[in-house]
Amino acid sequence: MSEPSGIFHVKDPQALKAVAHPLRVRLLGALRVDGPATATELAARFGESSGSTSYHLRQLARYGFVEEVPERRDARERRWRPVHKYTSWSELELSGSPEGREAAGFLRDRQIEVLVQDRERFERERESWGPAWSDAAGMSDDAARLTPASVSLLYERFRAMIRELEAADAGGADVERVSLHLAAFPARGYAR
Missing domain, CATH: 1.10.10.10 (Winged helix-like DNA-binding domain superfamily/Winged helix DNA-binding domain)
Structure with a gap:
């Protein structure tokens, strides 16, 4: 299948x-x-x-x-x-x-x-x-000053890194399904 x-x-x-x-x-x-x-x-x-x-x-x-x-x-x-x-x-x-x-x-x-x-x-x-x-x-959380293009690149690299690590860990004795979340929203007027 x-x-x-x-x-x-x-x-x-x-x-x-x-x-x-x-x-x-x-x-x-x-x-x-x-x-x-x-x-x-x-x-x-x-x-x-x-x-x-x-x-x-x-x-x-x-x-x-x-x-x-x-x-x-x-x-x-x-x-x-x-x-x-x-x-x-x-x-x-x-x-x-x-x-x-x-x-x-x-x-x-x-x-x-x-x-x-x-x-x-x-x-x-x-x-x-x-x-x-x-x-x-x-x-974990963080704040950075980024452009929309950089945020899009962040998502792209995040997904690529997940696939890379998943392939490296395939068949490992302690491999588990892991729930991963990444969010990025612009924010004005709040202190971090």
């Missing part, structure tokens, strides 16, 4: 709105992190009906986020997989319509929710991770 390819750059506000639905964001995230699944498996995981997850998976497929796995264990099974590993969008491209601004805003809010959930989960489970992970995990 093939792995999902790179980045899906969304330009259509309708497509971004389609993926911005709360359950669809969770379904797509689960498929990207845990691999292919059926609507029934996802329904059990998220406490939804299989009819609901099936409908939302079809909507994600309609806009190119997921696809059916062609290989089936039996004639009735419909397994779904992500088409792309990541979703991106341009705030500038989508800011031309209220629908685009709303969908982009929802997805930014969802990214912050995921960050908070990841931190809270780690705090609850800290003792089970051991000293090396307790020391390595955490958050």
